[in-house]
Amino acid sequence: MRNSQKLKIIMAAAGIVLSGIFFGECKVWAEPQAQCEKNSAYADVNTCLNIREGAGTQYRVLAQLPKDGYCEIERWEGDWCYISSNDISGYVFRDYLETGFTKEEYLKATNQKEMKYAYSLQQKEGVAASATISGRRQEIVDFALQFVGNPYVWGGTSLTNGADCSGFVQSIYRQFGISLPRVAADQANAGTRISVEEALPGDLIFYAENGSVYHVVMYIGNGKVVHASSSASGIKVSNLYRAHAVSAARFFIS
Secondary structure: OHHHHHHHHHHHHOOOOOOOEEEOOEEEOOOOOOOOOOEEEEEOOOOEEEEEOOOOOOOOEEEEEEOOOEEEEEEEEOOEEEEEEOOEEEEEEHHHEEEOOOHHHHHHHHOOOOOOOOEEHHHHHHHHHHOOOOOHHHHHHHHHHOOOOOOEOOOOEEOOOEEOHHHHHHHHHHOOOOOOOOOHHHHHOOOEEEOHHHOOOOOEEEEEEOOEEEEEEEEEEOOEEEEEEEOOOEEEEEEOOOOOEEEEEEOOOO
16 A cells, blocks of 8 residues: 555656556545545554544544454545454554455465454453453463473473474373374364464464464463473463464364
């Protein structure tokens, strides 16, 4: 979007009339207020993009569009635009959107296997509240945490003598009668696929780069994960690396 805006400014300065010219799927007109009636976009942010009830920061935040979250632009209003993402609608600041994509192009551009949509603040608060749940989830998390400090060993599955990331979660789940595939990429395609925002303590979250899953962690609540990190740091607790967290999976019912 930023590049197309620059192009329009340059062409306007050169006296080129923009009426009727097409850029991708978006028809550009000479009048700045008349933009595409609808345009696909995604959030170009590090964490999330606030969706507000009006076109301005003085308006209440209704929901959030996660990093690389997909939306459709319904209309433009100056520096803001009215978007819809699944069943959520509202206003976002336009400079944080990358536009001009089909759904297929969006998945390729963001290296995702499935659509990522906005979530309401109520949904987010519900996930945060659920992070304090007890029962089986707490048992799994407590069991995993007792191995923090033990070594990382590539190809290993031993919780005491050394495991890699997928071997660690596989061995944890095995203690609770849950069978997982051996490697992280296969684990990402097993169980019930959920978004990263939906993850509860005990669920698995997968990191990917250039479309390939390279690491798996177990979510333990409050933005923290436990995982077999590297040979240098072993099994440890870390903040969730949201920049590369692309999907999550659930393998048991609470």
